[in-house]
Amino acid sequence: MQGVFPYIVATLKCGFRLRSLRAVIVVAVLLAMGSWMAAEFSPRAPATVSLDTGISLIRFVLVILALLWAQEYFAKDIERRAIYSLLSQPVSRSAYLLGRFLGVLLLLGGALLIYGAVLALVVQGELMHYGGQRPPAIGIPYLVTLLGIYIDLVVVLAFAWLITSLSVTPLLPFSLGLIFAWSAHTLGPVLNYLAGHSSEAERLAPTFQPILDLVRWLIPDLSQLDVRHLALYDLPISDAPNFVFALLLALTYSLLLLSLAGWAMERREFD
Amino acid sequence: MLIVGLVGYGVLQMRYAPPAQPKSLKLSVELPVPMQLALWFGDRYLAANADFFWAEMAATESLDPVEAVVYGRLLRDATDLNPYHEDSYYLTAATIPWKQGSDLNLAQEVLQQAANARQWDWMPYFFFGFNQFYFQKDYTAAAASMYRAAERAGDNSEPLTVLAGRLYSRAAPTDVAANALEMMAASSHYPPLKQYLIARAEQVRRGLALQSEVDAYIARIGRKPRSLDELAAAGIEIPVDPFGGGYRLDESGIVRVVEKK
Secondary structure, three states: OOOHHHHHHHHHHHHOOHHHHHHHHHHHHHHHHHHHHHHOOOOOOHHHHHHHHHHHHHHHHHHHHHHHHHHHHHHHHHHOOHHHHHHOOOOOHHHHHHHHHHHHHHHHHHHHHHHHHHHHHHHHHHHHHOOOOOOOOOOHHHHHHHHHHHHHHHHHHHHHHHHHHHOOOOHHHHHHHHHHHHHHHHHHHHHHHHOOOOHHHHHHHHHHHHHHHHHHHHOOOHHHHOOHHHHHOOOOHHHOOOHHHHHHHHHHHHHHHHHHHHHHHHHOOOO | OHHHHHHHHHHHHHHOOOOOOOOOOOOOOOOOHHHHHHHOOOOHHHHHHHHHHHHHHHOOOOOOHHHHHHHHHHHHHHHHHOOOOHHHHHHHHHHHHHOOOOOHHHHHHHHHHHHHHOOOOOHHHHHHHHHHHHOOOOHHHHHHHHHHHHHHOHHHHHHHHHHHHHHHHHOOOOHHHHHHHHHHHHOOOOHHHHHHHHHHHHHHHHHHHHHHHHHHHHHHHOOOOOOHHHHHHOOOOOOOOOOOOOEEEOOOOOEEEOOOO
């Protein structure tokens, strides 16, 4: 698609501004401190718990960052009416939409790599003290885990893009995006729990199962993309049998959301 | 004025200081798992860690009955949420069976779940077997669990297999125990261990033969013999224990092995 590339570059240039970089670095320092402190609570597997907590922090922080950047690089273009000058250029609205989207995705990829590297260093430091019975694997399984987090972000960002292309206020994509990410992360583990045999699950299932089975069709189960157990316990990829399926599901869902966003954007009338 | 103000304020503060709060329960509430997941942004690993950290802080405290229940459930929830969690099963094994009025079944449930998930780890089965031996006095089941632990234990496999053998022979002699010991011997590649297990199996087989003599004697005479000497006096051959300890009869008329001192 013609005209996408300049928007990617423009978004990246904005992303490398001091304020964004400073935010990423501050979060990286907090991540290192948080994951290091979590290890102190573990009597048997400090490196594993450090990695575990660090991945939880990365996953949450990047969702927030994705939504903030969606607000900053797309929603505020509309709010500040900067979009008029952008759209007066001879490129399609879809090119602008996709260019901004890919630009933010690249920024998120950069932040993910920084956080992933910081966390790997903290875990290596822990491993030098005590490896435990089965040390975590900071290799291919860790990279696969980071890939899962990245695809998770693609979906959340695509949702924020769709809402932004429809909404008139920049706060709506952030708040709805957060609710969407929360639902998509919580749905799978709750369904799994309800499918279990505990007495509590059997008590709750008749009420919630039908509703959640319906929600499952509207919101993808992003918990399937969280395959950190491969890295935490050095397990083969076959121990995450649904991962490839979950990747494809997430990507096709994102494509659907982006297509809808493009369609809405093409038809939108700006005052 | 300043002094009057300070003194007056100080006196009134002391007088109206809120009374000391009674000790609050540290573990009074356990949220249902779906609510925990909702609270932790759907992150089951984080929810498991939170449950464990919370339980860990109370692990060395003396808990009242309500807190003890919540404590156990926190560790169970942590294992439900992340069955691979090493600290959860370890803390469970180290504390729950030993606490007054604790729920041993819950501890066994946690250990079984950990053993199923952590296929490389021998310790969940070891603790599971230990609880069967020490708290439930089920030697045959304990021996089977110890052997499962031995199969995963790598360098620790030999002492665990020996322990499983001892537990089998400590139980009332049964075909199950003898067969299990023979199977363990067949799959052992270390000759001294193989010999040891064969001897244990023989010890159980001889105990089993003696048990049928005892049962026949009871059917014939109509009462339990007072000791094995009574059987010997009646012309029944008392087998020799391959380990040199011997056999005895317990109060229920069951043959038991006497370990050599």
